[in-house]
Amino acid sequence: MRTLVHPSIDDVRLEAILHALSDPVRAEIFATIATGACIQNCSAFAAVGDRVIPKSSLSQHFKVLREAGLIRSERHGVEVRNSSRCGEVDGRFPGLIAAILDAHGKEQASVAKVAE
Amino acid sequence: MRTLVHPSIDDVRLEAILHALSDPVRAEIFATIATGACIQNCSAFAAVGDRVIPKSSLSQHFKVLREAGLIRSERHGVEVRNSSRCGEVDGRFPGLIAAILDAHGKEQASVAKVAE
DNA sequence: TCCCGTAGTTCAGGAAATCGGAACAATTGA
DNA sequence: TCAATTGTTCCGATTTCCTGAACTACGGGA
Numbered sequence: 001m002r003t004l005v006h007p008s009i010d011d012v013r014l015e016a017i018l019h020a021l022s023d024p025v026r027a028e029i030f031a032t033i034a035t036g037a038c039i040q041n042c043s044a045f046a047a048v049g050d051r052v053i054p055k056s057s058l059s060q061h062f063k064v065l066r067e068a069g070l071i072r073s074e075r076h077g078v079e080v081r082n083s084s085r086c087g088e089v090d091g092r093f094p095g096l097i098a099a100i101l102d103a104h105g106k107e108q109a110s111v112a113k114v115a116e
Numbered sequence: 117m118r119t120l121v122h123p124s125i126d127d128v129r130l131e132a133i134l135h136a137l138s139d140p141v142r143a144e145i146f147a148t149i150a151t152g153a154c155i156q157n158c159s160a161f162a163a164v165g166d167r168v169i170p171k172s173s174l175s176q177h178f179k180v181l182r183e184a185g186l187i188r189s190e191r192h193g194v195e196v197r198n199s200s201r202c203g204e205v206d207g208r209f210p211g212l213i214a215a216i217l218d219a220h221g222k223e224q225a226s227v228a229k230v231a232e
Numbered sequence: 233t234c235c236c237g238t239a240g241t242t243c244a245g246g247a248a249a250t251c252g253g254a255a256c257a258a259t260t261g262a
Numbered sequence: 263t264c265a266a267t268t269g270t271t272c273c274g275a276t277t278t279c280c281t282g283a284a285c286t287a288c289g290g291g292a
Contacts, residue, residue: 014219019138022131042240054281059241078239078288093219095211103130103209158269170252175270194259194268 004066004073004080009088012069014096017089020068021100025053026061030070031104034084034097041079070097120182120189120196125204128185130212133205136184137216141169142177146186147220150200150213157195186213 021027028048033040042058053061062082065071069089071082086097137143144164149156158174169177178198181187185205187198202213 014216014223015138015140015143018134018143018216022134022138024131027131027134043238055240056242056281056283057279059239060280063241075240075288078237080240093215093222095215096219099209099211099215100130100134103212106209107130159267171269172252172254172271173250176250176252179270191258191269194266196269 004075006066006072007069009069009085009092012089012092014093016068017070017093017096020064020070021104023061023064024048025051025057026065027104029061030065030084031101031108033071033082034086034101039081039083041081043079120191122182122188123185125185125201125208128205128208130209132184133186133209133212136180136186137220139177139180140164141167141173142181143220145177146181146200147217147224149187149198150202150217155197155199157197159195 021030025045025048029045032045042055042062045058046053046055062071062073062080066073069085072085073080073082089097137146141161141164145161148161158171158178161174162169162171178187178189178196182189185201188201189196189198205213
């Protein structure tokens with residue numbers, strides 16, 4: 001279990017961000033971390049929607065988000081706490097994260113409406 | 117060779133857009149189509165940067181962009197002309213395309229600077 | 233100090249997506 | 263009708279993704 005590696009903000013690539021957020025599970029995780037007030041550990045996402053996510057997959061998803069520069073992960077004893085790097089990323093790519101989160105929110109809302 | 121299929125704007129998914137633009141070749145193609153004045157045919161992208169792209173791959177890339185709802189392709193005789201659907205997409209996801217294109221432009225500029 | 237429970241990571245395989253050369257299809261002009 | 267141009271489809275090779283199983287790391291008793 002090696003140390004959690006985060007790219008410097010200058011090394012963050014647009015391509016990596018778009019790829020990271022093009023997966024619905026990762027998009028949901030990131031939206032929760034980015035918009036939520038409290039810092040989340042990985043196990044908070046053992047289920048996304050009504051789908052169960054194996055923890056090995058979760059670990060990979062968090063790694064992708066982390067290496068894309070979207071989240072920061074810090075070990076606190078036995079757990080890892082995740083927070084978003086929205087501020088930094090917004091400094092590099094102004095408006096990008098906000099537009100994606102906004103679009104994600106809109107889409108989730110319309111999906112919920114259809115499900116009614 | 118069947119007819120070119122385009123999703124209705126209501127069926128356009130954020131996930132598909134992010135996936136389509138997470139590939140550097142497709143991002144470059146889309147940026148060119150979206151920002152350029154003239155409508156482009158596929159062969160205009162036989163090379164992206166200094167890399168040669170086989171036409172079978174190009175065909176797939178255009179298909180991905182088309183099915184994500186990002187471009188519109190119309191057959192004109194022997195060629196296919198592509199135009200962007202930025203306006204429609206912006207109506208559904210305001211600011212999204214602009215933010216991504218802006219980020220793409222910033223990144224290309226910094227890459228060019230390093231290459232000097 | 234030695235276990236045990238919790239939290240995540242790594243590994244390995246099978247499944248799925250992607251790439252690109254070769255063959256094919258559609259259109260135009262001679 | 264034939265050839266050139268433009269793009270698509272097919273298919274095998276490569277790459278990436280997913281996930282169960284095994285493993286590592288830390289903290290809390292007893």
